[in-house]
Amino acid sequence: MRDDFRKTTINLLANRVGWKCSNPGCRRTTRGAGTEPTDVINIGVAAHITAAAKGGPRYDSNMTTQERKSYENGIWLCQSCSKLIDSDVQRYTVDILKKWKEISEQMAVLELETGKENGLTTDREIIKFLVYCFDRPAFRDPISQEGRMEDFDKALEDTIIALNTGILRTRDGSILRKSEGKSSVNNEEWREKLNVIGDMLSALRRRLKIAKAAGAYSTYGEGEVMYCFSDRQLGEWFDSTREEIVKILSSICEEMGMPGFHFPRNKYRW
Numbered sequence: 001m002r003d004d005f006r007k008t009t010i011n012l013l014a015n016r017v018g019w020k021c022s023n024p025g026c027r028r029t030t031r032g033a034g035t036e037p038t039d040v041i042n043i044g045v046a047a048h049i050t051a052a053a054k055g056g057p058r059y060d061s062n063m064t065t066q067e068r069k070s071y072e073n074g075i076w077l078c079q080s081c082s083k084l085i086d087s088d089v090q091r092y093t094v095d096i097l098k099k100w101k102e103i104s105e106q107m108a109v110l111e112l113e114t115g116k117e118n119g120l121t122t123d124r125e126i127i128k129f130l131v132y133c134f135d136r137p138a139f140r141d142p143i144s145q146e147g148r149m150e151d152f153d154k155a156l157e158d159t160i161i162a163l164n165t166g167i168l169r170t171r172d173g174s175i176l177r178k179s180e181g182k183s184s185v186n187n188e189e190w191r192e193k194l195n196v197i198g199d200m201l202s203a204l205r206r207r208l209k210i211a212k213a214a215g216a217y218s219t220y221g222e223g224e225v226m227y228c229f230s231d232r233q234l235g236e237w238f239d240s241t242r243e244e245i246v247k248i249l250s251s252i253c254e255e256m257g258m259p260g261f262h263f264p265r266n267k268y269r270w
Contacts, residue, residue, distance in 0.1 A: 129179035
């Protein structure tokens with residue numbers, strides 16, 4: 001037996017994100033006018049974060065029926081993204097879907113406050129925003145000099161969100177700056193380069209997770225804030241991958257007539 005949402009819950013999920021897909025990289029409008037004057041077309045879906053029935057994607061046997069059909073367990077998506085999240089449950093985890101929902105609700109509030117929606121920002125403004133997002137220690141310092149790996153991972157996550165949604169947040173979750181995500185860039189070549197950057201950032205996060213599970217690095221120093229990779233090539237990969245990300249973004253800047261940027265990699269000897 002499925003624990004389906006009530007109609008009031010479905011409407012609440014859709015209304016809180018302005019009837020837009022909650023995937024930050026999509027944000028597609030899901031409701032509009034039909035052919036007849038009284039027709040309304042809806043291509044959105046109230047999807048379950050954890051499955052409505054046993055055997056479904058991300059099913060949680062510890063949840064009650066009421067929890068499973070609650071607003072907290074739902075997310076509003078377009079039909080394509082609804083299919084996407086259920087086709088790859090390893091990638092689209094409960095935590096990721098909850099993050100999508102949180103970001104989309106914040107974006108809906110911001111659009112109400114500012115009266116602006118996506119589609120109003122030029123390519124130049126988006127790239128300038130992204131340069132600001134990458135101007136942080138996570139893309140300057142060697143991996144061995146990271147203060148905490150948890151903070152490094154969070155910096156990568158926040159940068160991915162900014163790249164996809166145009167929202168840069170502080171560590172406490174407050175919105176620091178807002179532009180638009182990479183999908184709004186009109187220049188196809190630049191947009192593809194930004195997609196590559198997004199893939200590389202995701203690869204950094206995945207590899208960091210594997211390294212932690214495998215015990216590939218150790219901590220030392222007061223407060224255990226310095227890191228030593230037992231696999232030197234792995235540490236070098238983290239550094240070179242971030243350098244390549246900066247180079248790709250810099251190449252876009254130069255192509256659009258903005259100064260290229262190269263963050264100096266600080267060198268320390270112990």
